[in-house]
Amino acid sequence: MSALLLLQGRGQMTGRELASKLEVSERTIHRDMEALSAAGVPVFAMRGARGGWQLDEDWRTQVPGLDEAELRALLMAQPRSLGDKRLAAAADRAIGKVMAALPEPLRERASSIRDRLYIDVTGWRGTTENLSMLAIVQDAVAQDRKLQFWYWRAGRERVERTVDPLGLIAKGSTWYLYAGTDRGNRTYRISRMEDAKLLDAPSVRPPNFNLEAAWKISAEEFRDEVNREMEAARRTYEARRDAERRAAQEMEIARQVQARLFPQRLPATQSLDYAGVCIQARQVGGDYYDFLDLGSERLGLVIGDIAGKGIAGALLMANLQANLRGQLATVVDQPQRLLHSVNQLFFENTAENAYATLIFAEYDDKAQMLRYANCGHLPALLLRHNGDMERLHSTCTVVGLFNDWKCEISETCLLPGDTLGFYTDGVTEAMNDNGEEFGEQRLAEVLDRRRHLCARELLKGVVDEVQSFSPQEQQDDITLIVARCRETDQQMLFDRPV
Structure with missing residues (x-):
């Protein structure tokens, strides 16, 4: 048979x-x-x-010897799963002819098998391969004619190609054209083709060409390329991970270094209870505060805000601190000359757009007198023991932006029970979910409401209220100094509630 x-x-x-x-x-x-x-x-x-x-061409066999297993395999192997409507229709016609030639019992069994098979070629996302060019590609392969088409390369570049079709490959539900070009044999995905047309010229087919062998070689080369790309991607990923780990380690080192730049001890005073804190939005930042022992029972209180954040701000902050502490030894008794020197060094050693706002205050522990220069910073808040509030406004412009720079000094006397607050904009500009800022007024109210606490507890109370008001991710450094002029025993007794 x-x-x-x-x-x-x-x-x-x-x-x-x-x-x-x-x-x-x-x-x-x-x-x-x-x-x-x-x-x-x-x-x-x-x-x-x-x-x-x-x-005899008019004679047709009645499908001799076809058993149920062979029939089942034939019906299950139709090309509908490849998404080719034209081939599917032709296959349906051919299967119909086969079934018509079957004996009655086998024909009934074949109908039963077909009723139990349905192939949905649409993906779960509602898309499938675009096979609008498949029919003309099939004609080019069958007729051995050159084929011209536009092709979308993987990088989304549209190129024109003229090829010698050598064969069609169906892998899964994806169709490929294997073709000869002037650069050697190539594989083209049918769904990426556009505007394909047959040319009159015959295609050139290499002698003894074997499509299956050629495809296997091409697929192996493709797998090798994919493996190389995966290995390259793995190495790139590992290199990036290593770089991120190194960057994290270096950032942690920078954080530890910067933490050491903040005051590690508080010079002793008799009349002033004070404390400071800096909570950075990132691991390092550009806010600065300091406490300096100026000798002769004088304390320096410094707060600053660098124009910049992250590593850049931290470097400028370290530069400012070094300049300030470095100049103390020579002009410790002359705040104006000290700040002039700091401005000059900062101006000369940083970029032209680098600057800092700064408050430098000198507190005389014996006279309880505060002399200060506010260099373009937010006004400090001075809450008097009787409930009045004063603002220590700017006395000069920012540090480091101008070579010709003049500094004015102001002074005020602190009385027992007075509370002083220095802060950066990370405090007052902290924002809640409604887009409202914490603001100066809320800060003054918190300082006033908690003024009976010691400086460290007062500081913690302010930070808690700011963070409660703005619970989302912190956007800016929160830096704050609070100081309370200690009350005498007699005044504390007088002010104690009955």
């Missing part, structure tokens, strides 16, 4: 061709053909150089 099916498909074959295909001798072929003829099958022997065996 195998010989009969071959003749039915090809019409005429030589005895040698049949023997080769069926892997038997020509004598066996001759004997089988004689047996078919004797059984009434219209098979004829053709004489001459191109002779052989021929089957």
Whole structure:
């Protein structure tokens, strides 16, 4: 029956061709053909150089020898899963013809099998391969004609290509064209083709070309390339992870270094209770506060805000602190000259757009006198013991922006029970979910409401209220200094509530 099916498909074959295909001798072929003829099958022997065996073209076999397992495999292997509507329609017609030739019991079984098979080629996201160019590509392959088309490369670059079609490959539900080009053989994904058209020129097909072998080589090369890309991606990822780890380690070192720049001890005073804090929005920042022992029972209180954040702000903050502390030894008794020197050094050693706002205050512990320079900073708040509030406004412009810089000094006396607050904009500009800022008024109210606390507890209370008001991620450094002029025992007794 195998010989009969071959003749039915090809019409005429030589005895040698049949023997080769069926892997038997020509004598066996001759004997089988004689047996078919004797059984009434219209098979004829053709004489001459191109002779052989021929089957009457009007005769069709009734699908001899097809069992249920073979029928099930045939029905399950239709090309509908490849998304090709034209091939699917042709396959349906062919299957219909096969079923029409089946014996009644087998035909019923085939109908039952078909009723139990449905293939949905649409992806879960509602998309599938665009196969609008597949029909013309199939024609180019079948007719051995050159094909011209526009192609979207993986990097979303549209290029024009003219190729010699060598074969079609269906991998899963994806169709590929394997074709020859002037740069060697290439594989093209059908769904990325546009405006394909057949050319009149015949395609060039290499002698002894084997599509399956060529595809396997191409697929192996593709897998190797993917593996190389995956390995390169892995190395890149590891390098990035290593760089991130190093950056995190370096940032932690920078944080520790900057933490040491803030005051590590508080110079002792008799009349002033004070404390400071800096809570950075990032691991390092540009806010600065300091407490300096100026000698002769004098305390320096400093708060500053660098124009910049992160590493850049931290470096400028360290520069400002170094300049300020470095100049103390030479002009410790002259705040104006001290700040002039600091401005000059900051101006000369930083970029032209670098600057800082700053308050430098000198507190005389014995006289309880405060001399200060506010260099473009937010006004400090001075809450008097009787409930009045004063603002220590700017006395000069910012530090480091101008070479020609003048500084004025103001002074005020602190009385027992007075509370002083220095702060940066990270306090007053902290924002709640409604877009409202914490503001100066709320800060003054908190300082006044908690003024009976010691400086450290007062400081903590202010920070708690700011963070409660603005619970989301902190956007700016929160830096604050509070100081309370200590009350005498007699005044504390007088002010104690009954």
